[in-house]
Amino acid sequence: xxxxxARSGAFHKDHPRYKWVALSNTTLGILMATINGSIVxxxxxxxxxxxxxxxxxxxxxxxxxxxxxxxxxxxxxxVVSFGRLGDIYGRVKIYNLGFVIFTLAAVALSLDPLTGGxxxxxxxxxxxxxxxxxxxxxxxxxxxxxxxxxxxxxxxALGLNQVAAIAGTFLGLIIGGILASVDWHLVFVVSxxxxxxxxxxxxxxxxxxxxRDPGGKVDWPGNIVFGVGLTALLAGITYGIQPxxxxxxxxxxxxxxxxxxxxxxLLVFFVLLELRVEQPMFNMRLFRIRAFAWxxxxxxxxxxxxxxxxxxxxxxxxxxxxxLHGFSYESTxxxxxxxxxxxxxxxxxxxxxxxxxxxxxxxxxxxxxGLLLVAVTFIALLLIPVNFSYLVFAIITFLNxxxxxxxxxxxxxxxxxxxxxxxRGAASGMTGTFQNAGNSLSIGIFFSxxxxxxxxxxxxxxxxxxxxxxxxxxxTNAVAGLPPVGSLFAAFLGYxxxxxxxxxxxxxxxxxxxxxxxxxxxxxxxxxxxxxxSGLIIVFVTAAVLSVIxxxxxxAAGGKYMHVDTVPIRTAQNDAPxxxxxxxx
Numbered sequence: 001x002x003x004x005x006a007r008s009g010a011f012h013k014d015h016p017r018y019k020w021v022a023l024s025n026t027t028l029g030i031l032m033a034t035i036n037g038s039i040v041x042x043x044x045x046x047x048x049x050x051x052x053x054x055x056x057x058x059x060x061x062x063x064x065x066x067x068x069x070x071x072x073x074x075x076x077x078x079v080v081s082f083g084r085l086g087d088i089y090g091r092v093k094i095y096n097l098g099f100v101i102f103t104l105a106a107v108a109l110s111l112d113p114l115t116g117g118x119x120x121x122x123x124x125x126x127x128x129x130x131x132x133x134x135x136x137x138x139x140x141x142x143x144x145x146x147x148x149x150x151x152x153x154x155x156x157a158l159g160l161n162q163v164a165a166i167a168g169t170f171l172g173l174i175i176g177g178i179l180a181s182v183d184w185h186l187v188f189v190v191s192x193x194x195x196x197x198x199x200x201x202x203x204x205x206x207x208x209x210x211x212r213d214p215g216g217k218v219d220w221p222g223n224i225v226f227g228v229g230l231t232a233l234l235a236g237i238t239y240g241i242q243p244x245x246x247x248x249x250x251x252x253x254x255x256x257x258x259x260x261x262x263x264x265x266l267l268v269f270f271v272l273l274e275l276r277v278e279q280p281m282f283n284m285r286l287f288r289i290r291a292f293a294w295x296x297x298x299x300x301x302x303x304x305x306x307x308x309x310x311x312x313x314x315x316x317x318x319x320x321x322x323x324l325h326g327f328s329y330e331s332t333x334x335x336x337x338x339x340x341x342x343x344x345x346x347x348x349x350x351x352x353x354x355x356x357x358x359x360x361x362x363x364x365x366x367x368x369x370g371l372l373l374v375a376v377t378f379i380a381l382l383l384i385p386v387n388f389s390y391l392v393f394a395i396i397t398f399l400n401x402x403x404x405x406x407x408x409x410x411x412x413x414x415x416x417x418x419x420x421x422x423x424r425g426a427a428s429g430m431t432g433t434f435q436n437a438g439n440s441l442s443i444g445i446f447f448s449x450x451x452x453x454x455x456x457x458x459x460x461x462x463x464x465x466x467x468x469x470x471x472x473x474x475x476t477n478a479v480a481g482l483p484p485v486g487s488l489f490a491a492f493l494g495y496x497x498x499x500x501x502x503x504x505x506x507x508x509x510x511x512x513x514x515x516x517x518x519x520x521x522x523x524x525x526x527x528x529x530x531x532x533x534s535g536l537i538i539v540f541v542t543a544a545v546l547s548v549i550x551x552x553x554x555x556a557a558g559g560k561y562m563h564v565d566t567v568p569i570r571t572a573q574n575d576a577p578x579x580x581x582x583x584x585x
Contacts, residue, residue, distance in 0.1 A: 018148065018207075018209075019145075019148040019149050019153075019157070021205050021206075022144055022145060022148040022205075022206060023145060023148070023149075023157050023160065023161070025198065025201055025202055025205060025206060026095070026137075026141035026142075026144050026145055026161060027141075027160060027161055027164045028194065028197075028198050028201075029095065029098070029099060029137040029141055029198055029202070030137060030138060030141045030161055030164045030165045030168065031164040031165075031167070031168045031171075032102065032134075032137070032168075032191060032194055032195065032198065033075075033102070033133075033134035033135075033137045033138050033165075033168070034134075034138075034164070034165050034166070034167075034168025034169050034172070035168040035169075035171055035172040035175060035191075036071065036102075036106075036130060036134060036172065036191060037071050037072055037075065037134070037168070037169060037172065037436075037439070038168070038169040038170070038172030038173055038176070038310065039172035039173075039175055039176035039179075039187055039190075040067060040068075040071070040127075040172075040176065040187065041068065041172070041173060041176065041310070041311075041314065042172075042173045042176040042177045042180070042314060042318075042333045042336060042337055043176040043177070043179070043180035043184060043187045043333060044064070044067060044068075044493055045180070045329075045330075045333055045493045045495065046180035046181070046183075046184040046187075046333065047067070047123070047180070047184045047187065048060075048064075048120075048493075049184070050183075050184040050185070051112065051114070051115050051116065051119035051120060051123070052115045052116055052119070053115075053116060053117070053119070053120055054500070055489065055493060055495075056486060056489060056490060056493075056495060056497060056500060060117075060120075061242055061489075063117070063120040063121075063124070064489065065238055065239070065242075066124045067120070067123065067124060067127070068238075068443060069234070069238050069440055069443050070124055070127050070128055070131070071127050071128070071130065071131045071134070072131075072436055072439045072440045072443075073131075073231065073234050073235065073238075073440050074128050074131035074132065074135065075131050075134055075135045075138060075432070075436045076230060076234065076433055076436035076437040076439070076440050077226070077227045077230050077231055077433075078131070078132060078135035078139075078227070079135045079138050079139040079428075079429040079430075079432035079433050079436060080139070080226065080281060080282055080426065080429040080430050080432075080433050081135075081139075081223050081226075081227075081281060081429070082094055082098070082135050082136045082138075082139040082140065082429060083139035083140065083143065083425040083426045083427070083428050083429020083430065083432070084218070084219070084281050084425060084426045084429065085218065085425075086139060086140040086143060086425035086428075086429075087143075087422060087423065087424070087425035087426055088217075088218070090208045091140040091143045091144050091147070091208065091424075091425050092140075092144060092202075092206045092207060092208050093208070094136050094139070094140050094425075095136060095137060095140040095141065095144060095202065095206070096199070096202045096203055096206065097133075097136055098132075098133045098134070098135070098136025098137040098140070099133065099136075099137065099195065099198050099199040099202050100133070100199055101129065101130075101132055101133030101136065102130055102133030102134055102136075102137065102191070102195055103133070103191070103192065103195030103196055103198075103199055104129075104133075105126050105127075105129040105130035105132075105133060106130060106188055106189075106191035106192045106195050107192055108122075108126045108129070109123060109126045109127065109130065109188035110185050110188040110189040110192060112126075112185075135432075138165070138429075138432045138436075139425065139428055139429040139432055140425055140428065140429075141161060141428070142158060142161060142162075142412065142416055142424075142428035142431070142432075143416075143424040143425040143427070143428040144206065144209075145157045145158055145161055146158065146416045146417075146421075146424050146428075147209045147421070147424065148209055151417065152359060153359065154359070154413055154416065154417060156352065156355050156356045156359060157355075158355065158409065158412050158413045158416055159351060159352055159354065159355015159356065159358070159408075159409025159410070159412070159413060160351070160352050160355060160409070161412075162351065162355070162408045162409050162411075162412040162413075163347065163348065163351030163352055163355070163405060163408065163409055165408075165435075166306070166347060166351075166404065166405075166408050167344060167347050167348055167351070169306075169310065169439075170310075170340065170343055170344040170347060170401075171344060173310070173314070173336070173337050173340055174337035174338065174340065174341065174344065175190065175337070176333070176337065177333045177334040177335070177336055177337025177338065178334055178337060178338075180333050180334070181331065181333065181334035217278075217279045218281075219274075219277055219279060219280050219281035221273060221277070222270060222273055222274055222277060222280055222281040222282060223281055225266055225269060225270045225273060226266075226267070226270045226281065226282065228266055229262075229263045229264075229265075229266030229267040229269075229270055230263065230267065230433075230437065231263070232258075232259045232260075232262050232263035232266065233259065233260055233263025233264060233267065234263075234437065234440045234441065234444075235259055236255075236256045236257070236258070236259025236260035236262075236263060237259075237260060237440075237441060237443075237444030237445070238440070238443055238444050239253070239255070239256050239259070240253070240256045240260075240444055240448060241443075241444060241447040241448050241451060241485060242485065243483035243485060244256070248451055248455045248483040248484055248485065249448060249451055249452075249483075249485070251448075270282070271284060281426070282426070282430060283423060283426055283427075283430075286419060286423065286426075286427060286430070289418045289419065290418075290556070290557060290558050291414045291415060291417070291418035291557045291558055292415055292418045292419055292427065293557075294553045294554070294556040294557035294558075295363075295411050295412075295414050295415040295418075295431075295553075295554075295557045296415065296430065296431055296434045297550075297553040298367065298371070298407075298411055298550040298551075298553035298554045298557065299411055299412075299415075299431060299434050299435055299438070299550075300434040300435070300437065300438045301438070301546040301547070301549050301550040301553070302371060302374075302404070302407060302408075302411075302438070302546070302547065302550045303434065303435045303436075303437075303438025303439055303442070304438040304439075304441050304442045304445060304543075304546055305374065305378070305442075305543040305544075305546045305547050305550070306404060306438075306439075306442075307438060307439040307440075307441075307442025307443070307446070308442045308445065308446035308539060308542075308543050309378075309400065309543060310442075311442065311443070311446055311447065312446065312450070312536065312539055312540070313336075313340060313343075313397070314336055315450075315488065315532070316386070316532070316536075317332065317335070317336040317339055317340070318332040318333060318336045318493070319332075319490065319524075319525065319528065319532075320386055320387075320525040320528060320529055320532060321386070321387065321388070321525075322335055322336065322339075323521040323522065323524070323525045324387055324521070324522060324525045324526070326521065327521075328521070329495060329521070339390070339393075339394075340397065342394040342395070342397045342398035342401065343397040343398065343400060343401045344401060345398065345401065346397070346398040346399065346400065346401025346402040346403075346404075346405065347401035347402070347404050347405040347408075348401075348405070349401075349402065349405065350370075350401070350402045350403075350404075350405030350406050351405035351406075351408060351409050352409070353405075354366045354370070354405060354406045354407075354409050354410055355409030355410060355413060358409065358410035358413055358414075359413075362410075362414075363410030363411060363413060363414040363554070363557070364554060364555060364557065364558065366406045366407070366409075366410040367406070367407045367410045367411045367414075367551075367554035367557070368551045368554040368555050369403075369406060369551075370402075370403040370404065370405070370406025370407030370408075370410075371403065371407050371547045371548070371550045371551040371554060372403075372547070372548070372551045373399060373400075373402065373403030373406065374400055374403035374404055374407070374547045375543075375544040375545075375547035375548050375551070376399075376403075376544075377396050377397070377399050377400040377403065378400075378540040378541075378543045378544040378547065379540070379541075379544055380396045380399075381396055381536070381540055382536060382537060382540050382541070384396070386529040386530075386532060386533050386536075387529065407550070407554070411554065411557075412431065414557060415427065415431055416428065416431075445542075446539050446542075446543075447485075447488065449535065449538045449539045449542060450488060450532075450535035450536075450538070450539055451483075451484050451485055451488060451535070452535070452538060453531070453532075453534040453535025453536070453537065453538045453539070454484035454487065454488060454531050454532070454534070454535050455484050456534065457530060457531035457534045458484045458487060458528065458531040459480040459481065459484075460480075461527050461528070461530060461531050462476070462479055462480040462527065463476055463477070463480045465523065465527045466479060466480070466502075466518075469510065469514040469517055469518050469523075470510045470511055470514050471502065471506065471510060471514075471518075472506070472509075475502060475506050479501050479502065482501070484531075486501075487528060490524075497524065498518050498519055498523065498524055499518075499519045502518070507519070
């Protein structure tokens, strides 16, 4: 009777409704982790103003870059490790600890007592700590759901979880824009009550229900080599967008080259190491499963394209379109979040639906069709003018969200269904690594492509515009000769850089009417519009190509597969082919 009474509670792991408890908690966890990955992007102007730092000062560029990419980089590096730890010690145990760490870091971030460089370092360090907690949540939420749901319902559950993961990156832009317009501290405060609620709820309601590997060992050499290699690679790519010497970008910087080349060498060594380790952190033999291998390739390229879209749309709205339509630079972060709502709505509409339908029909048609639709929307964005009609822009971004949702949920479901139960934590972490690494890579790749486009057209536009407003030739040439990354960051942050670039003395020496034009809402957006569109052509064509590659990978992933646990995945001690552990259903 006592056992029956215990099982009558929905929080008991054997209760029929327990799977919905697990879904609701893990969805909250993954949503908080991903919202905090993007919430800072659109809040940076308010944050830097609050801690009294000019992010356009060359000496502060590193603060800007680490605020942008620190959280994403850390999650990309750590999710695999925490996924493997979940397989060994319990996925719920690692997940719950992640909620604790995430919440404590949110409290510390909201209480930043410092200003200047010290204030920036406080935020960067605690963002890194928060990313550790977010990695624990990210790595184990999918595995917990795969354990809790039967195979014929995983598409819906994993679909909703994946929708929350990617929708969080979009929602972060909206929430950050709204809260930053009130007070920058709120950007971090908002996570505190949800973190406390999620922590208590997780410890009360979640239970270990899946297979574990209690005799497993932590692959410390693999963890160290992977962490150092991926960090060096992603940091090198990110710093490559900074000017070096007489170049507009830093790809010739010895430190950048050392980071990229050294990172690649370490990651190659990591692969060789993992093939020889008895209990590897990153089970390379999982890539012999077709759905797992091609699904992750598709997820990586889709993540790179999606990250590039976010950055470009923020620059487009904050730096150009909104000021041209009368919005003050101070208000553009808020309104950029609002005007990006169609993108989020499209994703939220299609994600759960495609996840449910993929349970019945398989992932291939949805994932492939979704990425092809995304590719079409990238081309469509090239065909509209920089000063677009918002209705057209809203329709295109809505369709982009629809396509991303069609891809995300079925792709994640097919990956998780294809792996053995004992490897679900590691598989979830590996998939998370590809997604977060794609987000990090998008910073370096798309900013570099945009800077390459601006470098050919922006100096001439600056020269023409400044001389037409009676700026002395010497000052004009000095400003036009500056690396375009400064103007790009200004547009990304919603700043008008002309006043800071020229200085108050030069503005005081030219006619007041011209000074007002130069520092007004329209001059800089109009000046950068044509050069920006030149960069957009390179960026969005590349994103469209990546989406087509992802669609091809989704086709290669095959139809609807389900792992059969009676045949183990190949390990160092068991040479049974991995494909034997698959069943076509």
